[in-house]
Amino acid sequence: MLAVLGDPQRPGDRPRGEHHLPAENLLPPDAVRRLAWQPPEPATAEAVAGALAGYGARPWQVELTSRPIAGALRIAEHGEHGEE
Numbered sequence: 001m002l003a004v005l006g007d008p009q010r011p012g013d014r015p016r017g018e019h020h021l022p023a024e025n026l027l028p029p030d031a032v033r034r035l036a037w038q039p040p041e042p043a044t045a046e047a048v049a050g051a052l053a054g055y056g057a058r059p060w061q062v063e064l065t066s067r068p069i070a071g072a073l074r075i076a077e078h079g080e081h082g083e084e
Contacts, residue, residue: 027065031055035069043073 023029031052040047049066057065 027052027057027061028055031057032069035073039073039077043070043077045070048073 034055035048035051040051045067048070049062052062052066052069053059
């Protein structure tokens, strides 16, 4: 799931590439694992943000990652595309 957070080697990728951060600094790996195994229902940016905060992510981490992760969870589960 960290792939949805972007590849710093590809300039168009966001948010990780935009901020030049390693994935493990952008979000705690444990938080990503927990979301992947038990995603919130529905997988909205707000629900993901709440889950991330509950797993100890800092506010700036939640802000940068909740939307891309919510989108990835929706695609993985339902094949839905696009932003909220």
